[in-house]
Amino acid sequence: MSTATTPAQEHQERWQKLCRDPALQDLPYKIETNERGQVVLSPPKTAHSDLQGRILDALRKARLEGRGLPEFPITTSGGVRVPDVVWIPEGRLEEITETGDPPTRAPNLCVEVMSESIDWSEMGEKRALYLKAGAEEVWVVDKDGAVRFFRKQGELEASELVPGFPERV
Structure with missing residues (x-):
């Protein structure tokens, strides 16, 4: 059987x-x-990488208990997606990774940096996948560094997870 x-x-x-x-x-x-399990490739760009670094730096400055990590794979109902930056509170990484490799549970915070290869409709789908997988917030950073904050209920004026996080990185 x-x-x-x-x-x-x-x-x-x-x-x-x-x-x-x-x-x-x-x-x-x-x-x-x-x-469908098909491979999706995204070529890296210098500006994109710079924004990832700025986001990680700003998360470190916020002195949160936990870890900011770049490009963390998450198994979602829409395939394996890889947010540009995630933040995981102390002790939760083990809980997340217990769900498999790549994990089926998203970190508390998933951040995507917009690129030329993705539009806002597609980004909305990614946001929904991360939230469905357990992310508390999803941030989207545009090419100019402006940050938009989202929860399941919709867009926020500011992050509730990281109070005081700048609106631009």
Whole structure:
């Protein structure tokens, strides 16, 4: 008798296979998968990387208990997505990673930096996937460094998770 896998397990298995693929080891791209398990590549840009660094610096300055990490893979119902920056409170990383690799549970905060290859409609889909996977807030940073804050209920004027976080990085 065969054991049925869940869509999350299928995404995790596909991701593990991609991680072992020698042809993908040295690609200079951020890799994600979509809901069908197809590979989505995003070439890095200097300005994008700079904004990731600024976000991490600002999170460190906020002196939160926890860790800010770049490019953290999350298994969602829409494939494995990789927010540009995440923040995880102390002690929660273990809880998150217990759900598999990549985890099916999102960190408390997921941050995406807009790029030329994604529009606001697509970004709305990513936000919804992170929130559904358990993120408390999702931030979207535009190419000029302006930060927009979101929860399940919609857009916020400011972050509730990181009070005082700047509206521009």
